[in-house]
Amino acid sequence: MNFFIILFPIFCIFIVGFIAQKTLKFDVANLSKMSLYVLSPFLSFKTFYTHTLTTDYLFYICYIFGLCFSLVIIASIWSVLMKYSDKERCAMILSSCFMNNGNYGTPVLLVFFGTVGFDLGVIMMVLQQFVMSTVGIYYAAKGSSHSDIVTQKDVINKVIRMPIAYGAVLGIIFQLCQIPLSKSIMTSISMIGDASIVVIMIILGMQLAKINITQLDYPKISFALLARMVISPIVALCMVSFMPIEPIYKQVLIVLAAMPSAANTTLMSVQFDTHPELVSSATLLSTLLSLITLPIVLELVEAPIPY
Numbered sequence: 034m035n036f037f038i039i040l041f042p043i044f045c046i047f048i049v050g051f052i053a054q055k056t057l058k059f060d061v062a063n064l065s066k067m068s069l070y071v072l073s074p075f076l077s078f079k080t081f082y083t084h085t086l087t088t089d090y091l092f093y094i095c096y097i098f099g100l101c102f103s104l105v106i107i108a109s110i111w112s113v114l115m116k117y118s119d120k121e122r123c124a125m126i127l128s129s130c131f132m133n134n135g136n137y138g139t140p141v142l143l144v145f146f147g148t149v150g151f152d153l154g155v156i157m158m159v160l161q162q163f164v165m166s167t168v169g170i171y172y173a174a175k176g177s178s179h180s181d182i183v184t185q186k187d188v189i190n191k192v193i194r195m196p197i198a199y200g201a202v203l204g205i206i207f208q209l210c211q212i213p214l215s216k217s218i219m220t221s222i223s224m225i226g227d228a229s230i231v232v233i234m235i236i237l238g239m240q241l242a243k244i245n246i247t248q249l250d251y252p253k254i255s256f257a258l259l260a261r262m263v264i265s266p267i268v269a270l271c272m273v274s275f276m277p278i279e280p281i282y283k284q285v286l287i288v289l290a291a292m293p294s295a296a297n298t299t300l301m302s303v304q305f306d307t308h309p310e311l312v313s314s315a316t317l318l319s320t321l322l323s324l325i326t327l328p329i330v331l332e333l334v335e336a337p338i339p340y
Contacts, residue, residue, distance in 0.1 A: 039140045040324070046231060047317070050238020061239050065303040068232045073297075074200035076226030077166065079219075080159045081204030090156070092276055096269075097160045100290060101168055103268050104130040104260060111256055123176025124308035125253060127301060128315035129260035131165050132292040134158050135230070137320070141292075142285060145331055150285045157289055165297050166197035173301035176308070191305075237299045240313040249314055257294070257315040262326045266291040284334040291330040293319035 053059065108129050112122035132138070135158040142150035174191035192198075207214070214222075269290030273283040294316040302312035 037324070039144055040137070043137060043234065043320075046234040047238040047241070047320075050235035050240075051242045052238075053235070054239035054242035059239060061236060061243070061303055064232070064239070065236055065300045068229050068236065069300055069304055070196055072225055072229030072232060073166075074196040075222050076229045077162055077197045077200035078204040078207075079222050079226045080162060081201045082207050082214075083204075084155060084159055086205070086208065089278075090160070092278060093156060093160055096272055096276065096286060097157065097164055098168075099272055100265065100269055101130055101164050103272075104265060105168075105172075107264060108256075108260060111260075115252075117253075120176040120178065120307060121253065121311075123172040124302065124311045125257055126172045127169065127176075127298040127307065127312045128254070128257035128294055129265075131169055131295040131298050132161070132261065132265065132289060133295045133316075133320070134161050134289045134292050135295075137323075138289050138292045141327065142288065145288075146281065146285055149281060153282055153285045154289065157286070161295070163198065163201050165295060165301075166195060166201065167192065169295075169298060169301055170195045170197075173298075173305040173307050177305035179306060233296045233300055236303070237296045237313060237316060240299055240303060240309055241317050244310050244314055250311055253311055254315050254318060257311075258319055258322060261294055261315070261319050262291060262322055266330055287334050288327070288330055291323075291327060293323045 054061070105126055108125045109122060112125055117125065134154060139151055139154040139158060142154040170192050171188060174188045177191075206212075266287050269287045273286050276283065276286075294312075296316055299309065299313040299316050301307070302309040
């Protein structure tokens with residue numbers, strides 16, 4: 034019961050965005066641009082500035098990038114076998130290779146693993162944010178239908194100009210150099226950054242309101258769901274078996290790998306027009322499917338049962 038209670042607010046936010054778009058008809062593309070270029074860099078800065086870097090990050094960095102690129106390879110191989118276009122391949126990668134281990138994953142970890150799981154969840158959220166702001170943006174730009182993105186150099190330029198990664202780097206520099214920020218400044222940064230979490234989820238709800246269910250590409254969505262909810266935790270299981278970390282941390286990493294698709298990917302797909310209907314549908318359906326799959330994964334890894 035606790036599992037469903039902690040997820041209920043998340044679905045409520047999706048519904049708010051859905052209703053808002055149906056009734057008020059917002060410009061979703063401009064809203065996503067505002068979130069990516071204005072709000073998210075502040076969240077990225079805050080996350081990296083407030084969480085102390087340790088040597089354990091080296092293991093977690095290898096894990097998060099290893100998991101991501103393993104799924105990228107799997108999605109790419111499947112795309113080649115199915116003769117998908119490059120744009121379709123990039124949309125498949127956005128749908129299946131990035132998990133929602135922030136506003137979705139950390140509450141789950143707190144309930145089932147306590148503060149130990151929550152603390153590791155925050156670390157992985159930080160690293161996942163960096164992966165999405167680099168690798169995720171790369172594939173979103175590469176699969177874009179925008180006329181100003183025509184070569185590999187154009188794709189790289191889009192990644193370079195994306196401010197989220199700079200927010201992360203700046204946060205790391207401020208932390209390592211021990212540059213103090215006043216409470217009022219940090220409050221402002223937190224308010225702007227934290228707003229991006231809710232805005233992203235509302236945008237996902239808005240994007241879902243624009244989808245025609247009868248025109249969804251179910252074969253592509255089915256593979257994206259399979260990769261995200263089944264293949265990902267299996268790959269994670271293989272990876273953590275070689276990592277010199279505590280068993281409970283291995284459990285946490287496997288559970289995180291089974292999280293649904295990250296809402297940020299919808300933001301990227303809308304901004305770059307990389308099959309946003311496919312990415313947003315995969316995000317919603319994987320979130321709904323997680324109500325069934327996550328309890329199974331938690332049971333298989335023998336996660337502590339909350340009372």
